[in-house]
Amino acid sequence: MDRYVLDFSRIDKSSLPLVGGKGANLGEMTQAGFPVPSGFCVTTEAYRDFLEQSSEMPAYWEQLDRLQADQLDDIAHLGRIIRDHLVSVPIPESVRSDIVRAWRRAGGDHAYAVRSSATAEDLPHASFAGQQDTYLNICGEEQLLQAIRKCWASLFTDRAISYRAKNRFGHRSVMLSVVVQRMVFPEVSGIMFTADPISGHRGTVSIDASFGLGEALVSGLVSADLYQVRAGELILQNIARKKLAIFALPEGGTVTKELPEEEQERQALNAAQAIELAALGEKIKRHYGSDQDVEWCLAEGRFYIVQSRPITSLYPLPSVAVPAGESPHLFISFGHQQMMTDAIRPMGLSLLRTMFPFGKSDVRAENENTAAAGGRLFIDITPLLALKPARTLLPKVLSNIDEMIGAGVGEYVGRESFVRHLPRKPGVRTAVVRFLGPILLRAVRNLLFASPDKAHPFVNAYLRDSDSRGKKTISASAGAERLILLQDQIGLLLRRMFMELMPYPLAGIIASRLIRALSNRWLNDPDIVNVLNKSLPGNLTSEMGLLIGDLADTARSYPQVVELIRSVDPLQFRDKLRKVVGGDVFGEAWDRFMEVYGMRCPGEIDMTRPRWLEDPGTLLPSIDSHMRTVRPGEHRVKFVQGVKEAETAARQMLERLRLQPFGWLKARLMSRLLRVFRGLMGLREHPKYLMMLHFSIIRGVLREEGRQLAVAGVLEKEEDVFYLTLDELLRLLQGERAGQLQALLERRKQEFERFCELTPPRIMTSEGEIITARRKRQDAPEGALLGTPVSAGVVEGIARIVLRPEEARLNKGEIMIAPFTDPGWTPLFHSAVGLVMEVGGLMTHGAVVAREYGLPAVVGIDGATERICDGDRIRLDGTRGYVLVLERNGGER
Incomplete structure (x- = not known):
């Protein structure tokens, strides 16, 4: 009987290949002593033997393998054919007899719940919840066998086929067991999450409860009462109007009934019951070592557990330990600040954590105030928030980077419970003053006294010298010695960069704020800054965009070069x-460009990404887009026109000021601010450029060491080095051989693939709570998507969704809708007439470049690339900060 049927008492987590995820969990909980109704599983061997009865399945498997997750019509058609076929296939007699014997031994006079249990179900990272079918209150032998047959066929429902295709599970590899469990006829049932599935808070048990069988709740037929328990206390209860309930019928099956009026708003659980159930959930969580999604029911005053599976929707926690008694630590997303929210490989994260200057015991150590979570980097700002001034200033500063981050931090620090238990770490105030003081003093000096004309030569010389020293430092060594030098270089990079370079663009930023404030006060014209932003001199990113336009113009004269590009x-x-006509001419221009900008790429903050010099796949479509949407020389003409418009606006501003009382003084002050602003704001991109110069050096060293380790057989291939940390690589280079290295690398590769599918939060706590700020009401039409206005102007046009630059196909007059942009996206700005991004703020890359190019732009619209469809006609208002869909692609409004 063991081959086809296993009782719960003989099943544990190791039984998953035989009984699937659901069956393994029920057996595991039974053996752990949890109150699970008794039952047995029909094994995957029975399912396998059942399928072998069919001569048509081999052809069906081949058809399934060719389907993509979004081919919904084809999936529906093929799924229906397979299901209709399988319900007519006979159950092998040996399987049938074993099932009947197990049923009789369990009690043939009882009713049973019959549920599918797939081998790829209820796993830590893929729940498959609801993909197969469930049959309740099954009575008698024939009902049981028919329900089992239907469960087997349900592996081929539309939703199950599509889910497997989307999550890359081979259709043949997923096997199906069937759970046969004694029915409990509950007064109340529901679902319990041992972590809040909405906020992500790991310390909050969230319970949904309704009357009757739980299927009404699971299938969405009824609203449920909501109870939340934290630390053994009921902190929330919302009582819903429960109009319907599902009840068992005496003859088998179920019926949906409308509850009497007086029952509909009756509380399903009292406080004591909610707390008791939450305590049971905590025990289940401790047993599995992860948060659980638990199906439960209450019958005759006793709770029963009918299923438990991992919660797969929670964003991973930051890897940090918070001392008992402290407030939960508050983390902000580094990716949202850098306009690159994609997952980063472990080596890229290790480099960034080493680069951060604070919270380090050693220059080569990873920063203790940063943490990796879900393949992204998060910064722990809790130590700063222990300083009272920081609780006021930091949200305002962060709002310039991302309005929703600033607002969220501002709301969270207003919680009295957070402030009361903040850690008091000595020396934080002194460290902040020592670090920021010299930077601010130099910025003020640049603002008031220093000549802006001397800034560009100094900064450019510093870049060349830093790049030269970086290359020289690592050129005379190899192996472990070189990696140690590299770690030193990484650990000092950001501190030196802030000290030497940041006072220049910071003075420009301060000047821009003063210009806006004073022009509003004196001239009632704050928007003049938008014109002054155009075509800032010396901006490396803008110059890169102009050079790409030059490349496009060079290519236009040579059709064979154009064909290669495309x-x-x-x-x-x-x-x-x-090998083509004109290739030598274009090649020279190409090589000159790569010499200056070849170390850049989209998502460049992730050092593990190939640079343009290695793989120009993300650059060529931008050149093609430029050729199709911009006339020859137009990019240079627009830049010169922008310079003239800014100079004219500045001159007119000063003329208007001179006509006012004390106008000579106002004009003199404003003239200084204009010189500083126009002279220094163009240096804003230089620190990032310097980082990329060093990232290129670092990437080259790591690839070379990875290549050597691959030759030595330590790594399977060179790129595996990017799935290690800097310290792990150092130990390998020093001769240590970690056990199970290949298993570690394989696990990290799988994790990285999973992390790529996650959407990172802007702000989260060490308890997993995702902080979402409420956006302020704006002057916008009904139905508009609200964001942050970062570049003034209104434009209407066709929306073009661009998820990756290499896939961009912008046409003239289109508005680019992107998840984010960084300098590697700049080539596309020439082709767009407006910009919408899901992340960003007033001072992030996309906003600054949009203002320089005179493109209306709105940022911070969550889910913009999904809520706006490719080809929609939209109105983008970069002055008031909204996007309105005027006409859906296909004609719908």
Whole structure:
């Protein structure tokens, strides 16, 4: 009987290949002593033997393998054919007899719940919840066998096929067991999450409860009471109007009934019961070592557990330990600040954590005030918030980077419970003053006294010298010695960069704020700054965009070069150029560009990403887009026009000021601010450029060490080095051989693939709570998508969704809708007439470049790339900060 049927008492988590995720969990909980109704599982061996009865399944498997997750019509058609076929396939006699014997031994006079249990179900990272079918109150032998057959067929429901395809589970690899469990006829049932599934708070048990069988709740037929328990106390209860309930019928099956009026708003659980159930949930969580989604029921005063599975929707916790008694630590997303929210490989995260200057016991150590979670970097700002002035100033500063981050931090620090238990770490105030003081003093000096004309030569010389020293430092060594030098270089990079470079653009930023405030006060014209922003001199990112326009203009004269740009494998592009007419001319321009900007790429803050010099696949589509949407030389003409418009606006501003009382003094002050602003704001991109110069050096060293380790057989391939941390690589280079290294690397690769599918929060706590700020009401039409206005102007046009630059196909007059942008996206700005981004703030890259180019822009619209459809006609208002869909692609309004 063991081959086809197993009782719960003989099942544990190791039984998953035989009984699937649901069956393994029920057996595991039974053996752990949790109150689980008794039952047995029909094993995957029975399912396998059942399928072998069909001669048509091999052809069906091949058809399934060809389907994509979004081919919904094809999935529905094929799924229906397979299900209709399987319900007519006979159950093998040996399987049938074993099932009947187990049923009789369990009690043939009882009713049973029959549920599907797939081998890829209720797993830590893929729940498959609700993908197969459930049959309740099954009575008698024939009902039981028919329900089992239907469960087997339900592996081929539309939703199950699509879910497997989306999550890359091979259709043949997923096997199906069937759980046969004695029915409990509850007064109340529901679902319990041992962590709040909405906020992510790990210390909050969230319970949904309704009358009758739980299927009404699971299937969405009824609203449920909500109870939340934290630390053994009921902190929330919302009593819902429960109109319907599902009840068992004496003859088998179920019926949906409308509850009497007086029952509909009756509380399903009292406080004591909610607390008791939450305590049971905590025990289940401790047993599994992870948060659980638990199905439960209450019958005759006793709670029963009918299922438990991992909660797969929670964003991973930051890897930090918070001492008992302290407030939960508050983390902000580094990716949202850097306009790159994609997952980063472990080596990229390790480099960034080493680069941060605070919270380090050693220059080569990873920063203790940063943490990795879900493949992203988060910064722990809790130590700063222990300073009372920081609780006021920091939200305002962060709002310039991302309005929703600033607002969320501001709301959270207003919680009395947070402030009361903040850690008091000595020396934080002194460290902040020592670090920021010299930077602010130099910024004020640059603002008031220093010549802006001397800034660019000094900063450019510093960049060249820093790049030269970085290369020289690592050129004379190899192996562990070189990596140690590299760690030193990384650990000092950001501190030096802030001290030497940041006072220049910071003075420009302060000047821009003063110009806006004074022009509003004296001239009632704060928006003049928008014109003054155009075509700032010396901005490296803008100059990069102009050079890409020059490349496009060079290519236009040579049709064979244009064809290569549009069709060749990017990795072969430079070699193919040598064989076409005009390739030598374009190749020289290409090489000059790569010498200056080849170390850049989209998402460049992730050092593990290939640079343009290695793979121009993300650059060539931008050149093509430029050729299709911008006239020859137009980019240069627009830039010169922007300079003239800014100079004219500045001159007119000063003329208007001179006509006012004390006008000579106002004009003199404003003239200084204008010189500083126009002279220094263009240096804003230089620190990031310097980082990329060093990232190129670092990436080259790591690839070379990875190549050597691969030759030595320590790594399977060179790129595996990016799934290690800097310290782990150092130990390998020093001769240590970690056990199970390949298993570790494989696990991290799988984790990275999973992390790529996650959407990171802007703000989260060490308890997993995701902090979401409420956006302020704006002057916007009904139905508009609200965001942060960062570049003034209104434009209407066709929305073009761009998720990755290499896939961009912008046409003239289109508005780019992107998840984020960084300098690697800049080439696309010439082709767009407006910009919408899901993340960002007033001073982030996309906003600054949009203002320089005169493009209306709105940022911070969550889910913009999904809420706006490709081809929609939209109105983008960069002055008031909204996007309105005027006409859906296809004609719908």
